[in-house]
Amino acid sequence: MKRRVLLIYTGGTIGMEKNYETGALVPFNFSNIFSKIPEMSLIECEVSVKAFETPIDSSDVGPEEWKEVAHYIEENYEFYDGFLILHGTDTMSYTASALSFMLKGLRKPVILTGSQLPIGDLRTDAKENLLTGLYYASLYENEEAVIQEVAIYFEYKLLRGNRTLKYSAEYFDAYQSPNYPTLGQSGVHLKVEKDFLYRSPADIPFTADMHISRQVLFWRIFPGMTLDYFTEIPKMKVLILQVFGSGTIFSSAKTERTLRKIRDNGTEIVVVTQCISGGISFGKYENSNIFKRIGAISGHDMTAESAITKAMHLLDNPNYSGTFAENFALNLRGEFSNMINR
Template sequence: MANKPNILIVYTGGTIGMIKDYKTGALKAFDFSRIIDKIPELEQLDCEIESISFDEPIDSSNMNTEYYINIVEIIEANYTNFDGFVILTGSDTMAYTSSAISFMIENLQKPIIFTGSQLPIGDLRTDAKENLITSIEIAASRRNNKPIISEVCLYFEYKLYRANRTTKISAEQFEAFASKNYPALAESGVHLNFNENVLLEFVPVDQQLIIRKKLVTDVVILKLFPGITEIVVAAILNIKNLKGVVLETYGAGNAPNKPWFLDLIKKAIQDKIKVVNVTQCSGGSVILGHYDTSVGLKSIGVISGIDMTTESAIAKLMYLLSEDLTDKSFKNYFQKSLRGEISEK
């Protein structure tokens, strides 16, 4: 008989780890070593569960790249002893964090499932229990003695998504996340159904796990809006030590075709700043050159992010900028699917 899967819960902070003091009404951090006491249903799962918490749980608004490194170091230190990982973070920055982790871990052969909740674990109507229980069940799911999932995912409100395809869409609905450009990897109903034709292919067992901890944070997201001024764009592009820009454009990658705007972007690119183009729309793709208002961007060397989310684009930018690539290699890698983050034609 096969051994039960070992699952590690990593709690970094966020609403899911809070319980209410019913005397004062205040929220306080929950001790995850006593998780079975709070959610006895976990005993019914066919796996062994352990947990580890950040020394000081952080609010998702305080998430940064140093904490990304803490997360991957916990996974690295425990990788051989566990069959799957459930990472609990605040939902506000979960799409950013999980996208970044997907790029920081190469040749992943085990599931890493991010989840959280909109209400604390002790609330009467909480979504925390279902999100946590199903995330653990997914992390423990195996077929032919291999994990069904071997990528970084995000589970919320009955749906499992590829993490680097997600965006938070609601601050108050339980269905807080969406993946507009890629289908759900699994759906939880009466049965837990995996959409196996959209999962990443399993990495061969002889491929060694690679953890990348260098991220370049000298980057910015520049969101266009009607009326944006030359002074504002120039100030952003002249930020000291700036290395990369995620340009959030209109529709299929369109931007003002005014000379001042194109000249500023062109100068930034000449100054070795990488400029990548993603759409502001919640779904769809950048198609540079499709409209006249994106021909100029294409001609001066702006890199298309195709159908990447902003969260994934900023994470990928941080990752690739640390790799000392030529301009041509950078563009090739940015427009290539490395972790399933982009739809290749």
Template sequence: MRNQTNILLIYTGGTIGMVKDYDSGTLKPFNFKKLLKNIPELAQLDCSIESVSFKKPIDSSNMNPKYWVELATIIEKHYESYDGFVVLHGSDTMSYTASAMSFMLENLSKPVIFTGSQLPIGDLRTDAKENLITSIQIAALRENNKPVIQEVGLYFEYKLYRANRTTKINAEHFEAFASLNYPALAESGVHLKVNEAYLNRSKRTKKFCVHKKLDNNVAVLKIFPGLNKSLLSSILDTEGLKAVVLETYGAGNAPTDEWFLQALDRAIKNGLHIVNVTQCSGGGVSMGQYETSERLEKMQIINGKDITTEAAITKLMYLLGSGVSSKLLKTIFETSLRGEMS
């Protein structure tokens, strides 16, 4: 008979870790050491839960690669001691952090589940309790003595998504996230239903490895009607810039003005990596389908396919930080590494 499943709760910051002081009305950090006392329902889960917090919890608006490395290091340090991890994070940048983790944690064979909430844990109508309880339950799921989930997931409002497929779509509704190009990995209703066909399964032949070198000399450029030459040049000519995520229209379309195309072509010839992603919430890039994307394809712009902007920017930071050669970067980017693109 197997011992209890051990789950590590990692609090980085965010609304889910706050409780309201009813006397003053202000929010104060929740004491995770008293988790079971405040959420007695957790005792019904057949698992042992321990917690660790960032020394100074941060608002997710202040999240950056330095904190991603700190988070990855915590997971690395405790990887062998725990069966699963639940990361509590502010919702605003959760998709960025969770996407980054998917690339930084190579050969992952245990669940790393991100969750958060729109309302603090002590609020009357909070979504925090359900998100937290179900995230822990998902992280503890086992079949044949192995974790059911073996990848980085994001759980919010009754659905578990592949983390690097998510985008925050709503600032007010409890249903804050969507994964428009990939189905939910699990859904929580009366029963917890896992969609096994959509899971990433670890081929446990390779050792778990954590990548801590990220290169943030990257930018996101959203095309819009009226984008002018000087603005485009000022971004493409930024000193030290190595890669740009170009958010284009529809299926990867962009203006056909000669000055625009020449500026992109010159930047690529000067060694800048440009990734074409769609600004649409769902769907992807299909370069060459229309005349407005034919030239982009010919100048060897990287095809982002159906990747999200969050996954594209973090994948670039990871690849550039890993020292991938300029010649190989296009090929590797266009290959799905962690299920982030179709």
């Protein structure tokens, strides 16, 4: 039985080709993708294409585009066995994280991929990423999808979407999942690490929850900075602080007074680490106890991209009962490691 895959093209380098008169990269008509990659016809799946009316650079992708992609998946969920989203690389981890929270009860593969070089380039990585992305998006065993979550496939590796970050603007191997194992790897054989795959609870039906709030602010702490201007910023509903190591910040009384004032104004504070690997552990060092005292929320070992999009999805979302802090502490889609849940 041939599986049906919906290929959703949003924009990005993978859909570009060089204008040899000007030397500039320009989008090509994506309905011609089959002539660009004739090998697609050799894969044991039927591919349909849905392209954004105007392809956009991934730096312009945000909540409205996340909703558009989620809507495409929702309205076509019953008609396709899997979904492959072609996306620019710069914000792909944000989109993958956002979709992981928006798509509840997912039991089909949603794979994102892109490329560092355009599809017409002689040394392009686009063809391998697209073709193997299709394989993963159509991979079934015993009439059940092997991948049932939002994942990124890039340069031979399949990674959980809400655990990824882009760490290189130059190398083909552009993405890492520092706090979670690789879900699969493409070599001579298509490998899947089934023990690491996410499964939605059986009692949760598939739905697309489009709620996204923009009342979230992200700030990276650095040595010598002053927090005075925090109290001058118009009230934000969630402040995500990216702090040192396992959760430390400069420990002056003024720091605590400032952060407490923000909390007293009703702002939730989420704490994530600046380290690529590892996570937050309140109480490990004295300089992290300030966050316990003010009632901040641990971001565990989540990526910044995942923490930001999770906060945007949960904030003021009427589809969740309980407080923001209670819901943020839940491991909703495998976005943090339970072993670090303190």
